[in-house]
Amino acid sequence: MSAITATTPTNLRKNLFSVLEDVTEANTEVIITLKSGENAVLISEDELNSYRETAHLISTKGNRDRLNKAITRLENDEGTVRELLEDDTDAKSMV
Structure with missing residues (x-):
């Protein structure tokens, strides 16, 4: 199935x-278009969690300022590239 960007409730039920x-x-x-004009959106749980995390990160002025400053530095090639290290103890504790 190709990517759907909008559908009706009837088509959603069928598919x-x-x-x-x-x-x-x-x-x-997927935008679910309703006759009332009030639409709904269907997204994955991962996408929802991402939106919630972003909302949390920008929920305070201090965080927003730090993030904007970091973005500006990266855009001006002032960032530092570092290799991420995996910690086996974290992976085991998540299981």
Whole structure:
């Protein structure tokens, strides 16, 4: 199934499993258009968590200022590239 950007509730019901697969595997956002004009959006749990994390990170002026400063530094090639190290103890504690 190709990526869907908008659908009706009727089409969503007909294609629910393939739409859900597309949303979760390809992080496709599906707008469900309602007759009332009030639309809904179907997104994956990963995408929702990402939005929530972003909202949390920018929820205070201090965080927003630090993030904006860091973005500006990266855009001006003033950042430092570092290799991430994996810690086996973290991976084991998550299981």
